[in-house]
Amino acid sequence: MATQSIENHREGAEVVHGDALCKKKSVQLLQELGLPSGLFPLDDFEEFGYNRKAGFIWLVQRKKKDHTFKKIKRQVSYAAEVTAFVEERKMKKITGVKTKELMLWLSVVEMYVEDASAGKITFKTGTGLSDSFPVPAFELE
Secondary structure (H helix, E strand, O other): OHHHHHHHHOOOOEEEEOHHHHHHHHHHHHHHHOOOOOOOOOOOEEEEEEEOOOOEEEEEEOOOEEEEEOOOOEEEEEEEEEEEEEEOOEEEEEEEEEEEEOOEEEEEEEEEOOOHHHOEEEEEEOOOOEEEEEHHHHOOO
């Protein structure tokens, strides 16, 4: 399903290839949107795309990656393909990102920074659960 979404948004999108360039572009976009620069701690990027008109982004890496955000001790799993619709301080309709809650992996479907001065970012799962964390926990180290 995610692949179909990417194909639907390719026309008119800015697309870059290669690990270094994809990392640079994804960090620039996160900063432009007012989101923490370390939200995508991915390795072996193959492609990053952003369709500004649709507000759609995608990230493709060679294989899925599990990452632990050390400051908050949270495990997050990133699929080989991650997609989302973005706007100022918000990502929604996210695919390919899961967080571990107790013994379960739950899909993260939305994240947002409601008030930048509060210094909190909120994540919502597909089950309706949400949790907020300090923004610095997701900045690049």
